[in-house]
Amino acid sequence: MKIQDIENEIVEEFSAFTDWMDKYEYLIDLGKNLPIIDNGYKTDGNLINGCQSRVWLSCTISDGKLYFSADSDAIITKGIISLLIRVFNGQSPEDILKSDLGFIDKIGLKENLSPTRANGLLSMIKQIKLYALAFSEKRRDIKEEKINKKEGEK
């Protein structure tokens, strides 16, 4: 499924919620169900410091597609991460780079991505795009492999 289609699907799902509480409860549920990142990947190298909450992100490439796993110490942040991962997982680096994540605004979670919240989400998206960039440039000459943040940044 294309990124845009998944985004639309999410917007559709959220349109069912009549108030913020339902929405937040859903996010909290999502957060609880987000497959916890392997402890092995919850390293400093994968840590994104966000002042209010920390986010860990790890990225794998398989068959030219990227796969992410992540964690956060804040559950609502984790819920949003789970939406982001749903959108990005299994996508090509090129498509990830093109995405604008307009759905976040549409489902009314914009403030969570604002830099003023400092919850690590914005840095996480930046990091996801950096991974995508790294792979889109390197993919021809690299084997499928796991890379850590430091490499992704190169």
Place this chain on the structure above:
Amino acid sequence: MKIQDIENEIVEEFSAFTDWMDKYEYLIDLGKNLPIIDNGYKTDGNLINGCQSRVWLSCTISDGKLYFSADSDAIITKGIISLLIRVFNGQSPEDILKSDLGFIDKIGLKENLSPTRANGLLSMIKQIKLYALAFSEKRRDIKEEKINKKEGEK
């Protein structure tokens, strides 16, 4: 003549002026006619630094009465000094200490004595009172003499 009487006299004189210009012209005249302090007394010891203009003040005691001569590089300041000297000259230290100089306000020159103007006038009055204080305490055991500011401050 008593300080209060001289003050009243000045207030009376100034009541003749219908606007500030006449008043200022009179002050400027007074300033021009203020007997310039002897260059010998225009020393750093007699200098009162006022940021906007400098004031020099020297004090003599004769027969238990104080006599002042003064100068300033600003002519309006000098005019006001001349009024102050007229009030204070030949007065006893005790009377000088008691005076409140209410006439300055009455003739509408209050802003010239405000600390914000930093023209040295306020410091000069303080200095005059310090002289008076010094003499009122010392007069029993001192000869008539000229003292400079440093002594007056003791």
Place this chain on the structure above:
Amino acid sequence: MKIEEIRKMFPALQGMMNGKPLVYLDNSATSQKPREVIDLIDKMNGGMNANVHRSVYKLGDDVTELFEKARDTVAKFINAPERENIIFTYGTTSSINLVASCYCARFLEHGDSILVTGDAHHSNLVPWQLAAERVGASVKILPLKENGEWDMAYLGNLLDKSVKIVAATHISNVLGLVNPVKKLTELAHSLGIPVLVDGAQGVVHSKVDVRDLDCDFYAFSGHKIYAATGTGVLYGKKKWLEEMPPYMSGGEMIDKVTYAHTTFAGIPLKFEAGTPNFTGTASFIPALDFAARVSSGDLKEPVEKETGEIVKYLSTELPKIDGLRLYGLHEKGNTENKVPVFSVSIEGCFPSDIAQILDKLGIAVRTGHMCAEPLMNRFGVTSMVRASFACYNTLQEAKFYLECLNKAVRMLR
């Protein structure tokens, strides 16, 4: 009802947040402003505006007078012996940095030490760390007891000849306890050691008398006590201020300047380089007029009553929440020295999650390390949720806060 009248003086409290009436419980971060403060600033920006000091025109006189009247107002408010004890700065942080820089430049040497209380805000810790680093001195910490009080048992050992200054928190922005600053000062003075008090919260929640405290320096911010942002005060004893070299330089803080050399003005101007925040600083006049009504005037009784009830209520009710830890409470539930600042952590609920839910309910609280990371470490957490109340907050708001906090916990668990 009296509190309702106070609330009416603060336009911001009539506001909404996320479609709900605003319940502003982030007062330790910054206070709202009473009408008189807003109006004075408005009046100054709209006409009573000219640079202060040394002007020779009426408008400049008027502004200078107001600025200097603010100095008198502050001096009177904290009972400083003279107006020259009051230095205007840009906030607590800049007041403390001034002392850390200038006092230490003059009096701190290699091998010396600085004693800082363990509940210090970063602004009262990091400047001392850097000052110590510069000369090869060290920073020692007065430890805290489990309930957040200073552990005075350590004081005897820590206060030795190497200590050149003590930096103490009057009231911690996390713990909300009124610390025994006077006692500390007595002890320090018995060894000839001066004491700086960080009064950012102390000046808001207690009646400060610097002569009674006998501290050598007292620092606070305007924006936390109803005045404009970008304003602050450093109170200092004359003997220190006169000995200390200037901090920033330039503008009117000079005596004589030549290309080759400069001499400086006397205090307080020596420490006020450049054009001061004269409009903001003038707002200390109405701000402290209001604060004086609260600390010792006609508003004292109703505010004390309401605040007392808030403190009792939350001290009792908060700990009933399962897994909740409340930081900063005197032993045996004694709430005498507790001000209405409540920091908590709740098992299984991350602070920012709680705050996000409260936000949607119209409640503004603070989360994070609250500029006191070492204090967080002391209690084994990285973040807390803090509700801090001001004179205009009501028991009803405290009850609503508790209700919403419970709701958030239910949602998050």
Place this chain on the structure above:
Amino acid sequence: MKIEEIRKMFPALQGMMNGKPLVYLDNSATSQKPREVIDLIDKMNGGMNANVHRSVYKLGDDVTELFEKARDTVAKFINAPERENIIFTYGTTSSINLVASCYCARFLEHGDSILVTGDAHHSNLVPWQLAAERVGASVKILPLKENGEWDMAYLGNLLDKSVKIVAATHISNVLGLVNPVKKLTELAHSLGIPVLVDGAQGVVHSKVDVRDLDCDFYAFSGHKIYAATGTGVLYGKKKWLEEMPPYMSGGEMIDKVTYAHTTFAGIPLKFEAGTPNFTGTASFIPALDFAARVSSGDLKEPVEKETGEIVKYLSTELPKIDGLRLYGLHEKGNTENKVPVFSVSIEGCFPSDIAQILDKLGIAVRTGHMCAEPLMNRFGVTSMVRASFACYNTLQEAKFYLECLNKAVRMLR
């Protein structure tokens, strides 16, 4: 007529002084504020008020957004490459002190020197003197020609390997000449020496493009360019800002703090310790929006026209007063690089006397050394009378000023 419309945007200009319509000619000391600036401050104090950064509630988000938008506005206004180049301070003086302290701590050593232009304001001279004193370096002065221009002939000799930084005045607050900063920077850079520009007046009276000037630092005050008091900007190239240690410390400028050690945040926060003057700083948005209209927008033409006429008029008419010396005029009466700042001395008339008479006539001018004592010495006086015009001043006011100045001279002689 366009100027009359501009005047209407500034409530203060509708005021009176001593019963006369206010003629405000002390703009180099501080500017008046347009309606939009006053209103924004009012709105923030009245409700849009919460501490910036790290809050997790809507009100805090909104204020932080505004504060950070101010950074974007400033960056755009002076054409800074990135928003991180912009440090918010409390004024020009605090911006320059920051650099004098932090740059010199890192890069100035015993035996080095600092080159300061001879027209420096105290705020761009004294901090360098003190920084030099601290390490045993020296301050060298670029002399001025009789007409107030930099004497570039000396530059070759003065700019040697010992010079670690040049501190230059963009436009002197006394002389009102636009200095060849770009040329100076080129020369300094050819020797690898960075340049700080004091833009307190430059940013008001010229269109500043820091990338074009290529200076390493550019400092200015908010209160002189229509924004609130207690606000300032330091523009710095990243390579320097990143290398320099922090200035003040405390609050949110940290990365990690323990009792033992602290690491710092990246730029710009590293240099913004404590709660900033967020309300005042936000006022840069409407202030610079207005300033941009003047420097390159719809108000450019009318203001340039009026200002040009004022400069021509006073440059020609002032010297006709017997015994008057006008300071700062390019050779052969060329008024191209002259901004409407007119400092004079008049034989037989003491400056403060003149100002007192003008005050009674409703005119606000500045007298004294104008924080440039060495410059006064250079011209053999202790004091001058300065009339400084802003975009909202009219030729008619200039004519009235001349008329009143003549009147004062007649009265005083």
